[in-house]
Amino acid sequence: MPMISMKELYQDARARTYGVAAFDVINYETIAWAIEAAEAECMPVIIMLYPGMASHVHPAAVKAITEAMAAQTKVPVALHLDHSPSWEVAVKFMPYFPSVMVDGSSLPYEENVALTREVVKVAHTMGIVVEAELGHVGSGSNLDDFQNTDKFTDPQVAAQFIEATGCDSLAIAIGNGHGQYIATPQFDFARLRAIRAAVDVPLVLHGGSGTPDDQFSECVQCGMSKFNLFTEVNKRMGDAVKEQSQEVSGLLPILSRIKPAALEIMRHRIHILNPNGVKAF
Numbered sequence: 698m699p700m701i702s703m704k705e706l707y708q709d710a711r712a713r714t715y716g717v718a719a720f721d722v723i724n725y726e727t728i729a730w731a732i733e734a735a736e737a738e739c740m741p742v743i744i745m746l747y748p749g750m751a752s753h754v755h756p757a758a759v760k761a762i763t764e765a766m767a768a769q770t771k772v773p774v775a776l777h778l779d780h781s782p783s784w785e786v787a788v789k790f791m792p793y794f795p796s797v798m799v800d801g802s803s804l805p806y807e808e809n810v811a812l813t814r815e816v817v818k819v820a821h822t823m824g825i826v827v828e829a830e831l832g833h834v835g836s837g838s839n840l841d842d843f844q845n846t847d848k849f850t851d852p853q854v855a856a857q858f859i860e861a862t863g864c865d866s867l868a869i870a871i872g873n874g875h876g877q878y879i880a881t882p883q884f885d886f887a888r889l890r891a892i893r894a895a896v897d898v899p900l901v902l903h904g905g906s907g908t909p910d911d912q913f914s915e916c917v918q919c920g921m922s923k924f925n926l927f928t929e930v931n932k933r934m935g936d937a938v939k940e941q942s943q944e945v946s947g948l949l950p951i952l953s954r955i956k957p958a959a960l961e962i963m964r965h966r967i968h969i970l971n972p973n974g975v976k977a978f
Contacts, residue, residue: 716970719743721927734963741773832870837878893920
C-alpha cells in the first residue's frame with residue numbers, strides 16, 4: 698500500500714489501543730528489515746531518519762526506498778524525521794519527510810515554544826505534521842536524567858505548550874532516557890495518564906531501547922502511541938557482526954547472517970507494543 702500519513706496512523710493506533718514502533722534507520726537493510734518485521738507481526742511501522750545519519754544515507758534515498766517498499770507490503774508504513782535540533786535543520790529536511798520532529802526540550806520553556814511554533818508554521822503550510830518535545834529526555838547513562846522528577850513533563854504545562862505551538866504530537870519525559878540505561882527505568886505511569894487526560898495529541902516515548910516489556914505494554918494501555926527505537930537494534934546488529942566476522946569474510950555474507958538478529962529484536966518490540974492483539978490488516 699502507499700505510505701500512510703502519521704495522522705491516519707495515530708488515529709488508528711489510538712482508536713484500537715496499540716503502539717507503533719519507530720525505528721531509526723541507517724541504510725537500505727535497516728529500512729527493509731523494519732518493514733519485514735512489521736509485516737511478519739501484521740502491524741504498522743514508522744521509518745525514521747536522525748539528521749546526523751544523513752551522511753550515511755541521503756534523505757532522498759530513505760524516502761525513495763521507504764515509498765517503494767511500502768508499495769509492496771500490506772502493512773501501513775509511515776516516514777518521519779527524528780530530532781531536528783533547529784528550525785534550519787527541520788526545514789531543510791521537509792522536502793523528504795511528511796512528518797518531522799523539532800526538539801527544543803533543552804531550551805528554556807519560552808524558547809522551546811517559539812522554536813516549535815515557527816517550525817509548525819512552515820510545516821503546516823506544506824501539509825507536514827510536527828512532533829515536539831517537552832520535559833527533559835536525557836541520557837540513559839545518567840541516572841539524574843531519568844530519575845529526577847523535576848525533569849519530567851508536567852501535564853498542565855504540556856496542555857499549555859500544545860495550545861501555544863500547535864504541534865501535532867508530543868514526546869514526553871516520564872522516566873525515560875536515550876541510549877543504554879545504566880539502571881532499569883521505572884516509568885511514572887500516573888504522570889503518563891495525567892498527561893493523556895490533559896492533552897489530545899498523540900504521545901511519544903523516546904528512549905525505548907532497554908525498556909522492560911511490561912513497561913512498554915503499560916505505556917500503550919495508558920495511551921502512548923509512538924515508541925522510538927535505535928540503540929538496542931544497533932547493538933544487536935553490532936554483536937552479530939562481531940560473531941559472524943569470525944566465520945565469514947565480505948560484507949554481503951555478514952549482512953545476510955545478521956539479518957535474523959535484527960528481525961528478532963524488531964519483531965519482539967513490535968509484538969510487545971500490541972498487548973491487545975490488534976491486526977493492522
